[in-house]
Amino acid sequence: MKKILNSTTWLLAFGFMGAIIFTSCKKEETLTPINTTTTSSDTDPVQVAATQQAAAEEAETEAQFDDVFNITASMNKSEVGEDLGVNANVSGLSELGSTTTNPARCFTVTVVPNIPNVFPKTVTIDFGTGCLGRDGKYRKGKIVSIYTNPMSVPGAKVSTTFLGYQVDSLKIEGTHISENTSTTNMQGWKAVVIDGKVTNVNTGRWIKWNSTKNVLQVAGNGTPHFPMDDVYKITGSARSVNSGGGTWAALVTDPLIKKFSCRWIVQGTVKIVKNGNEAILDYGDGRCDNLAVIIINGIRHIITL
DSSP, rough: OTTTTSHHHHHHHHTTHHHHHHHHHHHHGGESSSSSSSOOOHHHHHHHHHHHHHHHHHHHHHHHHHHHHHHTTTHHHHHHHSSOOSOOOOOOOGGSSSSSTOOSSSSSSESOOTTOOOOSSEEEEEOEEEEEETTOEEEEEEEEEESSSSSSTTTTTEEEEEEEEEEEEEEEEEEEEEOOOOSSSOOOEEEEEEEEHHHHTTTOOOEEEEEEEEEEEEEOTOOOOOOGGOOEEEEEEEEETTTTTTTTEEEEEEEEEEETTTEEEEEEEEEEEETTTTEEEEEEEEEOOOOEEEEEEEEEEEEOO
């Protein structure tokens, strides 16, 4: 069986819940209708602007918690003396800070207990008053993660909370839980965000976020060196509210199918509810293309992903 997240294909599969909401909501105002009937909510410029801003906030929030997942997955021997993550530096964390202007690492990592193979283990990453990353992000504050086992072990969980943690102008709060749900013949991963909140400290705008995301590799498990046959099944849900009074919810009603060999989701449906208005997003019948159908007020629209 392949190590969990030993390739970037897993990281690509994991970012789709935010992409679902962002794509569907952003496209509402640029749909090509199958018939010519439209509604006022499709054309109202105020509603369009509010939708665009809320959708961008939604995608940005998801990206912040995906970044937390990547950081916890990067806690390996070079960082903490033993492999707690997935045997890969998937976040670039060890390269934070410019080697030309700051050759010393600008964050510290504390492990308690600092004894190999003793769990649970608490890992605190302290960025202090600020740390500029190779990815261009400026982080400060602390990330505190409790590992029940190395992340590559089926059943392992990592629970992460934040102490004054900020990425650029975004303050991150809440709890992020990762769980290895793999079986003997199938890789799997689950990520849950509980009472997440992302606040822009410059504007005061915030978004509160709760989500559950499950990813299973349903094909290609037996060929670890040949990713082209990898297929992932994605389920989950997300709900949020923002400081502008917008409410959002997304539920995968038929599992989403993502093939490594195709850039887009090829199958599955998502129910999306925005401020009480419901839409259905249908990704198709398994063929690899950049088209999907969204149904709003009973009207089918073709969208380009």
